[in-house]
Amino acid sequence: MILIVDDTPDNLISLKKVLEKHGFEVDTASSGEEALKKVLIQEYVLIILDVQMPGMDGFEVAEALSGISKTKDTAIIFLSAANTDTKFITKGYSSGGLDYITKPADINIILLKVKTFYRIYEQSRKLNEMQEKLLEEIEIRKKAEHKKDEFISIASHELKTPLTSVKGYIQLVERSIDKGNPAILKKHIEKANQQLSKLNDLITDLLDISKMESGKMVFVKKYFDIAKLLENVIEVLQHNNPHYQFIVDISSKGLVYGDEMRIEQVLINFITNAIKYSPGQHKIEIKSFIENNKLHVSVKDFGIGISEDQLSKVFDKFYRVDETSVHFQGLGIGLYISSEIINRHNGEIGVRSKSGEGAEFYFIIPVLEND
Template sequence: MMILIVDDKSENLIALSKTLESRGFQIDTAISGEEALKKVLKHPYDLIILDVQMPGMDGFEVAEAIGGYSKTADIPIIFLSAVNVSKEFITKGYASGGRDYLVKPFDTDILVLKIKTFIKLNQVQQSLQTEIEQRKLAESKKDEFISIASHELNTPLTSVKGYLQLAENSLGKQRLDQTKIFLERSKKQVDKLNHLVADLLDTTKIASGKIKFNYQHFELEPFMQNAIESIRHSYPGKQITTTGVSLSGISLLGDENRLEQVMLNYLSNAIKYAPDSNEVTVDVQLLPDKHLQVSVIDQGIGISHERQLQLFEKFYRVEENANRFQGLGMGLYICAEIIKRHQGTYGVQSETGKGSTFYFKIPINPVMADLN
């Protein structure tokens, strides 16, 4: 706890400093109001003990100035005075922002008790203020998410309705080829809707701790091939290249379906955020510490460093791309939770305009007791 003592008499500063230092407090001093203001703006203090009668700026003026700065307004101030002891001055002390007004001579034990009480109360106040601010962020994100979710869910629903109407008209005119095209387009929109709803359900399960994992041994090579082929089927014009070690004959203990969910999300993001590129690379490495590392590399728009730290947060969407690319902003959050449940790590390496590399690393044979 750092306390600033302000008094124009050096003997008072020395005496009170020694007394409080003997009680375990860290002490700084100022010989005038002007010096006190300079120090308060440069250093964080937990409490200020302020003499009232000083040449130049008196204690009341110093307190009012401290209260006028947002970064110092909440520092508790205790006034000390041997001269100005009337009710008028005590009232002025509280009005200028003081938490207490002690008259010299004072009981040292009472001063120490007041110091500890005011510092603790201030810490509680700051903690509550931080919690309130965090909740206001949380509420803002929730409101924004509801708006995004309504839009993202409504878009495929509207498309399905329109395509089915077109299919119905084509069928009535015996235009079966057109009917088939419209039904196929409807199916794609239903698949998109299903994916959005699945993300919503997964996020809800993660928040409530009810998401289930089925850990079993499975072969890595067919797992990787199935994920890549699924993306190739959905994006036939894209080229997905694999590099790294051969996975033939290697098995992994984990939830195959959940890890495939991670792969599909990484791959689909790599394609979505690289609209002007047809190439995506999947690099697979077996590390010396018996971990599997998978990296998905694109040649897309890239991500600024300040945005990278937020990508795996719930509901986060890069603002400048929010209107350009669809999504609820939950995919990478779900991926992060899946990887963490496999005792793994995840991350991104990227530079604006130069593509991105999303990766995860998980143990080949984790300890089962640590997975649950």
């Protein structure tokens, strides 16, 4: 918007009409005091300022404007009929003006200058936007690089831990062979197998991340029995965690369209996380129902919970809750993979939780084919 400041009404009206005719949005002020009040409320790209005015003259107005932070990028053109000497023109520039036009002025010249200043303003605005976006992109990449470095460090540690354990158990097996004690041998082999399973899970997660990044993760969608899938997963995990009470409410019956293996992967991730992050607790609630042709599945634990400021981040890649990362193993990518799987099913994934009050993870996907 352009602000014209002039104590002569005819000058205001004529210049305003010309500028509006050429598509400019124009505001007016009949004194320097009124102009200062208006700039505190409205932002202007350009101020066309008469020099000779009662009260505050144009130079005083320009100097006052220079002290207002919001007008630091506002261009000022002085118009003067009386003060046409070089000393006044020089004062105009030193007061903050970008141009000084003496009257009588050719309206076409004024219009040309206004268009030029507007073009410069638009170019400057676009350059500033590009600079802001570039700085934002640089900051995002610095966060991404930090997360990447942190992930590599965590992954190296997490992969070394089961490898070291397997190596240790193999050494124990070697020492126990000569003693001929099958029970001890079996115990060491079982422990080694547990560590190998953990290592396999970590590698599977890493491969899934790689496939997602390259767009090569394949989904094989078909209709499958959701109740049977849920029952099978719960049965296996209940067997592996006999000290936990699984409170199950499965009212979803029938076929659901999707990748059965990937949906199973999400469910297993939810339940194993519920067990991991609820030390000292022995109860997990699992619910499933179909409503309005959508499958709803939730897993609720009664463990450490998640603080409100971290809820929006738990599905981010490589994110690990700070206070839990020291106490719980993992790469911080299981929930990210789960969210990608549910997104590929045109579904919704989320969590409800409060710190110290457990967490309820859930997903919702369409029952029918809608690809």
